[in-house]
Amino acid sequence: MKVRVDSCTLELKRGDITLEDTEAIVNAANTRLAGGGGVDGAIHRAGGPKIMEECRKIGGCPTGSAVITTGGNLKARYVIHAVGPIYRGGDRGEAELLASAYRKSLEIARERGIKSVAFPSISTGAYGYPVEEASRIALRTVIDFLRENGEPSLVRFVLFTEKDLKTYEEALKEIYSRL
Ligand code: ADP
Numbered sequence: 001m002k003v004r005v006d007s008c009t010l011e012l013k014r015g016d017i018t019l020e021d022t023e024a025i026v027n028a029a030n031t032r033l034a035g036g037g038g039v040d041g042a043i044h045r046a047g048g049p050k051i052m053e054e055c056r057k058i059g060g061c062p063t064g065s066a067v068i069t070t071g072g073n074l075k076a077r078y079v080i081h082a083v084g085p086i087y088r089g090g091d092r093g094e095a096e097l098l099a100s101a102y103r104k105s106l107e108i109a110r111e112r113g114i115k116s117v118a119f120p121s122i123s124t125g126a127y128g129y130p131v132e133e134a135s136r137i138a139l140r141t142v143i144d145f146l147r148e149n150g151e152p153s154l155v156r157f158v159l160f161t162e163k164d165l166k167t168y169e170e171a172l173k174e175i176y177s178r179l
Helices: 038-047 050-058 093-113 130-147 161-178
Strands: 002-005 010-012 024-028 066-070 078-082 118-121 154-159
Touching: 002 130, 010 130, 010 161, 024 038, 038 050, 050 066, 066 093, 078 093, 093 118, 093 130, 130 154, 130 161, 154 161
Parallel strands: 010 154, 024 078, 024 118, 118 154
Antiparallel strands: 002 010, 066 078
């Protein structure tokens, strides 16, 4: 599924984000930038040790924020490491922190002149964020950012499962039906 947001493109697809050829891919990282399971582990495995070397130099990243490193051996030139919240019931500022993780990633891309960015579904794996709620926050935040800034010109969500893709598609349709 693909929609226009002013002069930009917003795309949803199923896939493995480590194979994406966007200029940057986003990692669902942890505050220690220590690597881990899920998409984080997959990115470090595919991208090689250069990414972790830079993560160690940076040292860490607070929840709701993001940092950038090389893409190492990935097709993507950069990895933006975004730290989403651990879901603890929804009344601990999770929604704002999740939106902030997306926004900061896009701000970094914009500052660097990065034209295309691929996101995974941040926080909806090990961090337990319900994907219906998370998909609405993710899409609204990205759409608002693209409207305000007119860049990056391509944002692609790369969902790992067919079920997650369907959930994101439903959320996007719902947002668009209310515009
Ligand atoms: P978090 O700790 O932020 O929840 P996870 O990596 O556990 O991060 O999960 C985030 C999402 O990334 C989940 O929907 C998971 O299915 C997905 N995922 C795992 N591996 C990949 C991959 N290679 N490409 C894209 N998404 C992936």
